[in-house]
Amino acid sequence: MSNDTPLFSPHKPGDDLADKVLSRIEEExxxxxSRWYFWVKDRALWVxxxxxxxxxxxxxxxxLFVFANAGWEYRALTHxxxxxxxxxxxxxxxxxxCIGVVVAVIENIRHTKTGxxxxxxxxxxxxxxxxxVGGVFFYLSGFGKxxxxxxGPRLHLIRRPVTExxxxxxxxxxxxxxxxxxxxxxxNAATFRLRTFDGQEWTIDGQYLNDxxxxxxxxxxxxxxxxxxxxxxxxxxxxFRSCFVFPWQTIEGLPMQRPPQAVRIxxxxxxxxxxxNGEGARTTACEGVRPYAFLKHLQSELRYEE
Amino acid sequence: MQDQTNQVTDEQIVREALxxxxxxxxxxxxxQEKLGRYVRRLGVFRDEDVEDVLxxxxxxxxxxxxxxxxxxxxxxxxxxxxxxxxxxFFRARQIRPEGYVIDESEExxxxxxxxxxxxxxxxxxxxxxxxxxxxxxLDQKYRDILVLRYFEEREYAEISDILKLxxxxxxxxxxxxxxxxxxxxxxxx
Numbered sequence: 064m065s066n067d068t069p070l071f072s073p074h075k076p077g078d079d080l081a082d083k084v085l086s087r088i089e090e091e092x093x094x095x096x097s098r099w100y101f102w103v104k105d106r107a108l109w110v111x112x113x114x115x116x117x118x119x120x121x122x123x124x125x126x127l128f129v130f131a132n133a134g135w136e137y138r139a140l141t142h143x144x145x146x147x148x149x150x151x152x153x154x155x156x157x158x159x160x161c162i163g164v165v166v167a168v169i170e171n172i173r174h175t176k177t178g179x180x181x182x183x184x185x186x187x188x189x190x191x192x193x194x195x196v197g198g199v200f201f202y203l204s205g206f207g208k209x210x211x212x213x214x215g216p217r218l219h220l221i222r223r224p225v226t227e228x229x230x231x232x233x234x235x236x237x238x239x240x241x242x243x244x245x246x247x248x249x250x251n252a253a254t255f256r257l258r259t260f261d262g263q264e265w266t267i268d269g270q271y272l273n274d275x276x277x278x279x280x281x282x283x284x285x286x287x288x289x290x291x292x293x294x295x296x297x298x299x300x301x302x303f304r305s306c307f308v309f310p311w312q313t314i315e316g317l318p319m320q321r322p323p324q325a326v327r328i329x330x331x332x333x334x335x336x337x338x339x340n341g342e343g344a345r346t347t348a349c350e351g352v353r354p355y356a357f358l359k360h361l362q363s364e365l366r367y368e369e
Numbered sequence: 370m371q372d373q374t375n376q377v378t379d380e381q382i383v384r385e386a387l388x389x390x391x392x393x394x395x396x397x398x399x400x401q402e403k404l405g406r407y408v409r410r411l412g413v414f415r416d417e418d419v420e421d422v423l424x425x426x427x428x429x430x431x432x433x434x435x436x437x438x439x440x441x442x443x444x445x446x447x448x449x450x451x452x453x454x455x456x457x458f459f460r461a462r463q464i465r466p467e468g469y470v471i472d473e474s475e476e477x478x479x480x481x482x483x484x485x486x487x488x489x490x491x492x493x494x495x496x497x498x499x500x501x502x503x504x505x506x507l508d509q510k511y512r513d514i515l516v517l518r519y520f521e522e523r524e525y526a527e528i529s530d531i532l533k534l535x536x537x538x539x540x541x542x543x544x545x546x547x548x549x550x551x552x553x554x555x556x557x558x
Contacts, residue, residue, distance in 0.1 A: 080401045080420065081394040084427045088390060093432055095387065101436045177440065179533035 105176065112171040116193050119164030121210050122157045123198020128207030129154035129225045131314040134232065136361055139354050140240060140289065141232045151228070156220050157211075161198075165190035208315050226313060230260040233287055236303060239352060241265060242287040242311050245280060252277045254299045257288065268293070268301035269308075271348045275362050276308035285311035289358060291351050306349035307358050309365070379443035383434060397427055400444075404451045410516045411455045412509070418458070426454045445530035448521075452513070452531060481519045485551045503554040511546035518543055 087093065133152040134141060142148040168190040172178040178186075201207060215221040223231075233242035243259035252269040259265060267288060269280070279286060290305040349355065379399070385392040401423060408422050429450050437446050478497045504512060517523045517531060525543075529536045 080423060080427075081397040083420075084397055084424055084431075085390060085394060087424060087428060088393075088431060091428075093428055095434045096432060096436070098435045101433075173533075176438075180529060180535055182535045182537050 108171060108175050112168060115164050115167045115171060116197060119161055119168070119190075119194035120197025120201050121206065121214075122160040122164065123194050124201035124207035125210035125215060126154045126157040126161065126207075127198055127202040128211045128315070129157065132225050132229065134229050136365075137287070137309075139357060140238070141235075151232075152225070154211075154225075156215070160220075161194055164194060168193070203316050205315050208313065234259060234261050236265075236292045239290055239292070240287070241267070241290075241303060242285070244285055245283070248280055252280055254301055255280060255305075257286070265303055266299060266301045268296070268299060268304040272305055272308060273362075276305070279308045279310050283310040283312075287311050289352060291349065304348060306352045306355075307362060309362070380439065383437060383443065386431070386434060393427075393431055396430070396447075400427075400447055404447070407448065407451055407516070407521060408455050410520055411452070411513060413455060413458065422451075422454055422458050425458075426451045429454060441530055442527065445527050448517075448523075448527075448531045449533065477520055481515065481550075484519075484547055485554060499554060499557050503550055503557055506553050507546065507550055511542065511549055514539065514542050515546050515550070 129152070133148075138145070138148045142151070165187065169183070169186045172181065172186055172189075198207075201210075211221070212224040212226060216224060230242065233240045235241075241257060241259055243257050243265075246256040246258050246264065248255040248269075252272055255267050255269050257265045257267055267290070269277070272280070287309045288303070288305045289307040289309075290303055293302060293304050295302050352358070377395075379396065382392060382395050382399075386396065404423055404426060405419055408419050408426075413419050413422055426447070430447055433450075437443065478500050482496060482500055504515070507515070514528065514532070517528045518525075523531065525536050525539050528534075528539045532539070534542070
């Protein structure tokens with residue numbers, strides 16, 4: 064077939080449907096959309112997909128940051144049970160955004176040229192995996208903290224970041240909980256001064272602290288103190304007796320404890336050992352502190368990095 | 370020339386139609402009968418409505434002709450447009466398909482029936498009547514997929530491209546459609 068030869072018979076007027084279609088093309092000025100239109104449309108879908116994945120990853124990173132800093136190891140101190148703990152600490156907003164993003168990713172891919180060929184379970188798996196992998200990457204880069212503390216409140220997505228909520232949970236001297244900045248430590252940590260996160264200064268009796276707690280006081284500027292409120296003493300003016308001191312640290316990357324240790328601690332948290340007498344030497348001065356055995360166990364397990 | 374016309378592929382005509390509107394008429398010739406039958410099978414009954422739908426289909430094909438690429442068969446692409454335009458027609462008129470024009474030969478109906486686990490009547494005509502009645506009672510999405518499989522004789526991959534569903538979903542829906550049809554057919558006896 065030469066280039067000059069028509070490919071087929073020329074259209075003969077009188078063929079109703081073809082005539083009508085060609086007439087309408089003329090009358091309605093129908094022109095084929097340009098290739099660029101479809102090229103842009105295809106690219107826009109992919110750009111939207113990438114955008115969704117970035118938002119999903121940022122939310123997943125914030126979610127991981129909240130999980131890491133929810134205060135799991137101290138749950139028995141701060142909350143009466145798992146239900147109240149999860150209700151207060153669960154990152155509902157970030158989880159909801161992640162779910163929304165996965166749905167958007169599935170729909171986005173389905174609308175691409177060949178995306179409809181993939182099964183729902185494959186697209187779901189991809190959406191979840193891509194969001195989580197991106198989330199882990201962002202979390203390890205420190206972006207999770209930024210999203211939770213800076214971006215979330217600015218976009219009115221969350222009212223109080225997890226660190227603020229933790230601080231307010233630990234402003235509870237009636238429950239034996241204080242946290243803040245160590246201002247000064249007397250010789251042998253007999254007493255120390257603590258400026259709590261709400262700005263108050265406390266003189267704290269440290270004479271019943273063990274070596275681990277004293278070590279923390281010496282090394283860390285921010286600490287959490289577990290003990291018992293008391294009437295001010297004449298000698299020191301202390302109004303709080305400390306029994307345990309742990310560092311106050313924001314976890315921004317991998318857990319500081321070695322993974323097997325972190326796993327052991329995690330499972331220890333789930334089953335807080337029942338209080339029994341004689342579980343290690345407990346002074347009567349710290350008798351009111353619960354769960355004492357667990358806190359001793361926790362103190363011995365944790366390894367700190369500064 | 371007629372022999373030459375038959376050898377020319379749809380894709381060649383599409384390329385020609387980009388430069389000459391008149392060449393597009395050849396595509397209309399090729400597909401008007403097939404698509405007309407398909408649109409009727411989907412439930413558009415009146416001739417004038419079928420023609421309206423077909424005109425819209427071909428206009429849409431012309432408007433979006435640059436979207437077509439070789440990753441898809443042209444017939445799958447135009448059938449996809451025909452399916453979507455028919456659904457738009459139902460939505461615009463806010464109507465359900467007008468009964469069901471099942472004008473299939475008894476042979477084609479027997480092929481469908483052989484895939485069902487039902488008791489067959491000795492009388493072929495009676496079987497065909499019962500099956501037509503059962504098909505008209507089937508949910509639209511199941512009927513559409515059986516139409517493509519048994520009356521349009523499309524492969525699973527083509528149905529996947531026409532309805533924009535994964536192949537696995539096509540297979541599942543065909544099975545479900547047959548089971549449902551089986552139930553309706555059995556109840557009708």
